[in-house]
Amino acid sequence: MLMMRKNGGRARTLFAFVMCMVGLTNLLSLIKGLTTGYAGVVEYKFLSLPMLIYGSVYAYIFLLYPLEALRPGWLTLRRATFLFLPAAVIPGIFMLATKMQHGSLPAVDSWATLLGEFWNFHVWLRLFMLVYPVFGLLIMLRYRSNYEEWCENNYASMENIDIKWLGDYIFGNLVITLSCEIVVLSDNIRSVLMHNIIFLLFFLYGFYRVLFQKNPYPEGYFKVGLDETKAEIREVMGIGKRCQSRVGEGNMVLMPEKGSGTNCLFADKLPEYREKLEQWMLSEKPHLRKDFKLTDTMEILPLNRSYLSRLFNEGYGESFYQFVMRYRIA
Structure with missing residues (x-):
């Protein structure tokens, strides 16, 4: 049964x-x-x-x-x-x-x-x-x-x-x-x-x-985007280990580890990801779908599940569930 x-x-x-x-x-x-x-x-x-x-x-x-x-x-x-x-x-x-x-x-x-x-x-x-x-x-x-x-x-x-x-x-x-x-x-x-x-x-x-x-x-x-051992941004695969430093104007910092480079790039692009996400939420209104899930945001953002979770936790200070509920209540 x-x-x-x-x-x-x-x-x-x-x-x-x-x-x-x-x-x-x-x-x-x-x-x-x-x-x-x-x-x-x-x-x-x-x-x-x-x-x-x-x-x-x-x-x-x-x-x-x-x-x-x-x-x-x-x-x-x-x-x-x-x-x-x-x-x-x-x-x-x-x-x-x-x-x-x-x-x-x-x-x-x-x-x-x-x-x-x-x-x-x-x-x-x-x-x-x-x-x-x-x-x-x-x-x-x-x-x-x-x-x-x-x-x-x-x-x-x-x-x-x-x-x-x-x-x-x-x-x-x-x-x-x-x-x-x-x-x-x-x-x-x-x-x-x-x-x-x-x-x-x-x-x-x-x-x-x-x-x-x-x-x-x-x-x-x-099965989609949940591999915790390969939590990397698809957008930057194959790019070198450099990211823009916010400390000095125009300075480029050589990152010793690949993970550090992707983290730095993720932090740099966080405002851009937020803007894309908010525009998509207002135009497409995916939060109205009953089956809306975290990995649906991969349609507009080149991130896997681990970085998508970080986008909501670090970019908005709330979970994906809380973020969606805010749009549904509004």
């Missing part, structure tokens, strides 16, 4: 992927329960390695949706791989150490063993895997804190931008993470039942919110 909804964007696709993975593990648990009598993909034992790896992989999967929802277009294959490295490297180190010790690492199956072997590296590797889901939560909170400001810098309207749902998702993820930690450290089958109930309630609520959430921007919108 999620995949059949049009204009859902990558965020909705990723949430559908999360639900598919959870459904797959539940199906495997059911099959295993009917065939072996133990309904679980992995065996729920105190700090067991398979359970820690299983939890780390799913913590990573749960991280993908909010990253795409909070910063559309930010999640590239390279960044996704980088985020997955801790979940892959730490178990690899653990298995390598086990092989070097010829499989003779002491078992950690109780609090007494954990405290007794606390300073051994194999215990710390388990604890690092246990902490990985918290790392994912910190990343979500980092982008959640400035999400509203980022929206105002990119969107002309806050309609259909459901900030509350993303906060609910992060809170739900926090509750799931805490229940996972209890399952790993309690060695109690009742905690597994509690964890599964939390899972079910969270995804029922999440399915409802994502299914009926409107996507205010067309497919592929964020």
Whole structure:
């Protein structure tokens, strides 16, 4: 149902992927329960390695949706791989150490063993895997804190931008993470039942919110002009590293870095860009369009998204959203 909804964007696709993975593990648990009598993909034992790896992989999967929802277009294959490295490297180190010790690492199956072997590296590797889901939560909170400001810098309207749902998702993820930690450290089958109930309630609520959430921007919108690593003015590509200095009349300053040169040129041309933009707003009245967005200003200005945001923040002292609302109210 999620995949059949049009204009859902990558965020909705990723949430559908999360639900598919959870459904797959539940199906495997059911099959295993009917065939072996133990309904679980992995065996729920105190700090067991398979359970820690299983939890780390799913913590990573749960991280993908909010990253795409909070910063559309930010999640590239390279960044996704980088985020997955801790979940892959730490178990690899653990298995390598086990092989070097010829499989003779002491078992950690109780609090007494954990405290007794606390300073051994194999215990710390388990604890690092246990902490990985918290790392994912910190990343979500980092982008959640400035999400509203980022929206105002990119969107002309806050309609259909459901900030509350993303906060609910992060809170739900926090509750799931805490229940996972209890399952790993309690060695109690009742905690597994509690964890599964939390899972079910969270995804029922999440399915409802994502299914009926409107996507205010067309497919592929964020592929245009959003490359943060190449934030350069198209107009000056290929021009030398010189810009006019305002300190002395007629002086030319050689700029040591390409970025410094483009910044200086941008500051010099800021009044010209403002004049072009204001004339366009008065003549074409793009602010009256419901789907008016930041990158539409590329029609008249040779800037990418990063410099367009700077134009409003530095040239007008307000966000793109505030700038457009001023014209709409006038």
